[in-house]
Amino acid sequence: MRKPSTSSGGARGRPPKWDAFRFLKSHPKKFIAFTLLLIAYYFCLPNNLFKTPTATVVESRKGTLLGARIADDGQWRFPGVDSVPKKFKTCLLEFEDAYFYRHPGFNPVSMAKALSANISAGKTVRGGSTITQQVIRLSRKGKTRSYFEKAIELVLATRLELRYSKEDILGLYASHAPFGGNVVGLDVAAWRYFGLRPHQLSWAESATLAVLPNAPSLIYPGKNQQRLLAKRNRLLRKLFDKEIIDKTTYDLALLERLPQKPYPLPKIAPHLVQYMTKTYKGRRVATTLDENLQRSVNAIVHKHHRRLRQNQVHNAAVLVMDVATRQVLSYVGNTPTTKEHQKDVDMVQANRSTGSVMKPLLYAAMMDAGELLPDMLVPDVPTQIAGYTPENFNQDYSGAVEAKKALARSLNIPAVRLLQGYGLEKFRDQLDFFELGGIDKPADHYGLTLILGGAESNLWDLCKTYANMASTVNHFNASSSEYFEKEYSNPVLMKDQVVAFGGLSTEKTIFDAGSTYLTFEAMKEVNRPEGDESWQFYDSSKEIAWKTGTSFGNKDAWAIGITKDYVVGVWVGNADGEGRPNMTGVSSAAPILFDVYDVLPTSSWFEKPLDGFVEIDVCARSGYLASESCPIKTISIPNKKNYVGVCRYHQMVHLDPKRQFRVNSSCADLSQTVSESWFSLPPLMGFYYKRTHPEYRTLPPFREDCRRTDVPTMEFIYPKNGSRISLTKNFEGNTNELVLKLAHIKPETPVFWYLDDTFISETRNYHEIGLVPSIGTHRITVIDTLGNEVFVTITIE
Incomplete structure (x- = not known):
């Protein structure tokens, strides 16, 4: 039997097996064309189908x-x-x-x-x-x-x-x-x-x-x-x-009806959209904003705008931050005003004169440095420093005031004097840590006005700073009395962003928790106008640390509030910089601040960071470290080296048996005298202090047969030694008088005034006279009936 023949075509009845290599050799052009078509097909579709811009x-x-x-x-x-x-x-x-x-x-x-x-x-x-x-x-x-x-x-x-x-x-x-x-x-x-x-x-x-x-x-x-x-x-x-x-x-x-006209797109946070467009243009951005809160804050700003524009104040901004997460919960960049009044300007980001809202930073800095105690008396008297004459907003003086009350009442003169004592350069360098936009010049550029609004910053950075301070206290209490290495972080606007606080450390970031807590305690004392105890904006059921500020010329009104959970910042003014009478932080910005807190959940007050405190004895009247002559009270202060001095306003005095005169060893047997601890301020401080402290008693005079001591009995209120003064003219063209003022430890004592050794006048009880000196340098001398003498030299220009 014959075997089936074999060939390359394969078995009988089957098509020959396709051989790609043989086909390539037989049809190279077709293979290349086919391959090119496949490549062209693969790459024919652009990687990005749509290149059109998006909203x-x-x-x-x-x-x-x-x-x-x-x-x-x-x-x-x-x-x-x-x-x-x-x-x-x-x-x-x-x-x-x-x-x-x-x-x-x-x-x-x-x-x-x-x-x-x-x-x-x-x-x-x-x-x-x-x-x-x-x-x-x-x-x-x-x-x-x-x-x-x-x-x-x-x-x-x-x-x-x-x-x-x-x-x-x-x-x-x-x-x-x-x-x-x-x-x-x-x-x-x-x-x-x-x-x-x-x-x-x-x-x-x-x-x-x-x-x-x-x-x-x-x-x-x-x-x-x-x-x-x-x-x-x-x-x-x-x-x-x-x-x-x-x-x-x-x-x-x-x-269902068909749509009849297009709806406008929501404009719940237009200035936030404007701000986010700078970084996320053409993208969909999920933010941290709470829509319900944003609508509520919008309504609050709209309501107050109707009131403010009656005083021709057209712009305002509000920022609300969550302390724990640093998330921005509400962002209102401006009022619903007109284009003419610059409704499109984002005042959350705009740099404006800070007014007094940075005073708490100085308070915390000095507390942290051990150079200030809450009840320490600081001078509040007419002051001139290198030609600069600060004034309190109410143009009045307290003589002496506790540091915490000076902060709560936003007194300018104590703040300037504290800054001078603390060090302008040192404080300016510390401000760099907070990365406050607008504060980018050296200390000499601002001078002591730095603490009163001589520098500019914005609502965004100021709220960030106070939120970081609040978080410092919270984290210190929540941890084992430690600090996060990256506590001071920027606000969060992206929904999925989480702040990385870093590791824990026993080293503070800038201010320790105790100093920050005491700063908030001072800010909790309401700086309402004196004599207005029923102030309508204060709700005693809510504990809020807050600070107002008003820039020079009433151009900017600020209010910043801090609780354990939320920071609220408010700016009010005109975007074009026009100042308006009666526009202040208290009257214009604070009402918005408290309305916003009314729609926020109530926060508990900060827990006291107990591990950050130690107890010390201080003078109950002056707030300085206690001396043997002081009534003593015990307070808690930040646990650090203390540079505050012993009380210098209390002294032991010896009085005659009737307590009418002071005596000393030159005129009396001290064993027969009455010794008493006496609270006595320098004459100028005492002059203003006793106006609001009727219990304040000046030192009794020495008995006439006693030798004088070096205790000053008189001091010029105005002018200060070395002053250069230009006399103004009134509407009739006459030169206004130069008014000379003097404080005497015993006001009823007659005093005699001399201009360049020429007698002018005698005063008693109220030591104030007016005169018109000629142009040039003059010496003004005052002598009382006891022979005490003081003088100043001035130059009339």
């Missing part, structure tokens, strides 16, 4: 729209959506592409039907494009409609199907489909036509938007309403016939 979209922490800025090409086109709502997707597929999930990018049956209908009609009457093809057409915007272009779209559509999932393709369509006018994309369309987010749309609303991209001109208000209604209702009927919606839903959907 900047800012959302709240819960995803609600706070505001948006239109794209650079003038279109309302939001960044691409992550997913398409079920209702809209169902309506879209039933209307545009029922076989979307089963075709490879094109539908041959639909294309054949469309081609046949168009040839029969002699014009385009039906489209056969799938959603995938429509995405390609939208991406190739501006291309002419032709069969050749259709062929290109078909090829690109199949490539699109290979690169993206079906859900991604639907997302591309929903993000870039035209919905009439300059509205592009489902997100914007839902807001513009229904004032809703896409997932909130009803079946009727979803059906309306599903039919629009097919004929976007139908949406124009007042036009084509019947055509649009008919298209929508046909789609709803189709949904009902396919049992996608039930009879009740269908009937109710038919009753």
